[in-house]
Amino acid sequence: MVPVYLRLKNFMSYGAKASTLDFKQFHTACLSGDNGRGKSAILDAVTWALWGKARKVTSQSSAAQGLLRIGASEMSIEFVFDQQAERYRVIRLYNGDKNKQHLELHMRRRKDQRYVPLTGQGLRETQQEITRRVGLEYDTFINSAMLLQGRSDEFASKTPGERKEILARILNLGKYEALRAMAQERVRDAQNYRRHVEDTLARLAAEPIPRQNRGSQDELGKYRAYETYSGGEAFRINFALRIALSQLLATRRDTQIRMLVIDEGFGMQDPIGIQHLVQAIGMMKSYFDKVLVITHLGELKEAFPVHIEIRKHAVTGSQLKLVHA
Ligand SMILES: Nc1ncnc2c1ncn2[C@@H]1O[C@H](COP(=O)(O)OP(=O)(O)OP(=O)(O)O)[C@@H](O)[C@H]1O
Numbered sequence: 001m002v003p004v005y006l007r008l009k010n011f012m013s014y015g016a017k018a019s020t021l022d023f024k025q026f027h028t029a030c031l032s033g034d035n036g037r038g039k040s041a042i043l044d045a046v047t048w049a050l051w052g053k054a055r056k057v058t059s060q061s062s063a064a065q066g067l068l069r070i071g072a073s074e075m076s077i078e079f080v081f082d083q084q085a086e087r088y089r090v091i092r093l094y095n096g097d098k099n100k101q102h103l104e105l106h107m108r109r110r111k112d113q114r115y116v117p118l119t120g121q122g123l124r125e126t127q128q129e130i131t132r133r134v135g136l137e138y139d140t141f142i143n144s145a146m147l148l149q150g151r152s153d154e155f156a157s158k159t160p161g162e163r164k165e166i167l168a169r170i171l172n173l174g175k176y177e178a179l180r181a182m183a184q185e186r187v188r189d190a191q192n193y194r195r196h197v198e199d200t201l202a203r204l205a206a207e208p209i210p211r212q213n214r215g216s217q218d219e220l221g222k223y224r225a226y227e228t229y230s231g232g233e234a235f236r237i238n239f240a241l242r243i244a245l246s247q248l249l250a251t252r253r254d255t256q257i258r259m260l261v262i263d264e265g266f267g268m269q270d271p272i273g274i275q276h277l278v279q280a281i282g283m284m285k286s287y288f289d290k291v292l293v294i295t296h297l298g299e300l301k302e303a304f305p306v307h308i309e310i311r312k313h314a315v316t317g318s319q320l321k322l323v324h325a
């Protein structure tokens with residue numbers, strides 16, 4: 001999945017006049033702005049559009065109320081993305097007065113470039129179709145391609161069993177179940193492959209774990225438990241983990257998620273740490289079609305060719321401005 005554009009209306013701090021983020025204008029960009037300007041809201045908008053879930057809102061029921069801009073009665077997100085050489089458009093609306101959601105999915109037709117609806121009978125059916133087309137569930141997405149603010153340790157802090165499950169979903173092992181139904185021959189291959197992957201994952205997750213895998217290596221070459229690292233150090237470990245997981249997603253043969261998002265975390269880093277992280281992002285760029293780094297640190301934006309500045313006006317809400325260096 002590669003984002004193309006995002007249009008928000010009355011979503012969190014964004015106002016009634018729609019703000020649009022055009023992803024076509026950049027490959028790698030930094031989203032900047034002071035605290036509370038609406039940076040993380042951009043990510044919430046993407047996940048809410050695709051799955052009806054966001055950082056503080058993980059159930060689809062009335063929780064959308066929390067995302068609706070205070071004082072407004074209806075919010076909407078339009079999110080366009082490319083997936084497997086097709087272009088899709090998702091429109092999700094929420095009416096606060098009626099506490100009702102409306103969801104549409106469209107695919108662009110090649111012959112005349114017009115969008116044709118793939119919207120199902122009801123919300124649930126359309127949601128299933130979006131999840132199927134994107135090829136990922138919300139949880140897998142925020143454990144890989146999106147490092148969400150305050151949840152950067154989401155992957156590292158999971159139990160070995162849960163980590164194995166996430167890896168299995170990233171590797172899309174479930175796909176091989178479907179192959180079994182299709183042909184015995186292919187099933188045998190798939191099962192062999194699955195066994196191989198599961199063995200590898202089981203070796204990672206269960207005992208006996210080689211001593212050096214019980215923690216991460218510090219600058220003295222000593223292995224220590226993850227919990228003993230400082231906030232800034234832990235972020236670096238999580239950063240490395242996420243880059244590796246996102247790389248897996250980006251190179252998967254079927255549904256590729258060719259985007260990487262890092263929301264905050266740089267705030268805890270010293271200047272050398274920031275320099276290393278920026279270098280690492282530069283080195284990994286070719287794996288992704290979109291890289292978005294979010295920060296409130298003014299100096300960090302200079303390290304990126306494009307930055308998107310967010311300002312907030314008391315009446316009209318958050319506004320986006322794309323600046324080329
Ligand atoms: N329903 C809502 N209506 C209006 N404003 C909201 C609503 N929900 C959240 N906000 C506000 O939207 C603003 C943007 O939030 P967001 O999380 O995007 O900030 P941010 O730019 O990422 O800030 P930080 O640098 O602190 O992480 C915040 O001021 C938040 O309080």
Ligand SMILES: [Mg+2]
Binds near residue numbers: 039040149263264
């Ligand atoms: Mg934020």
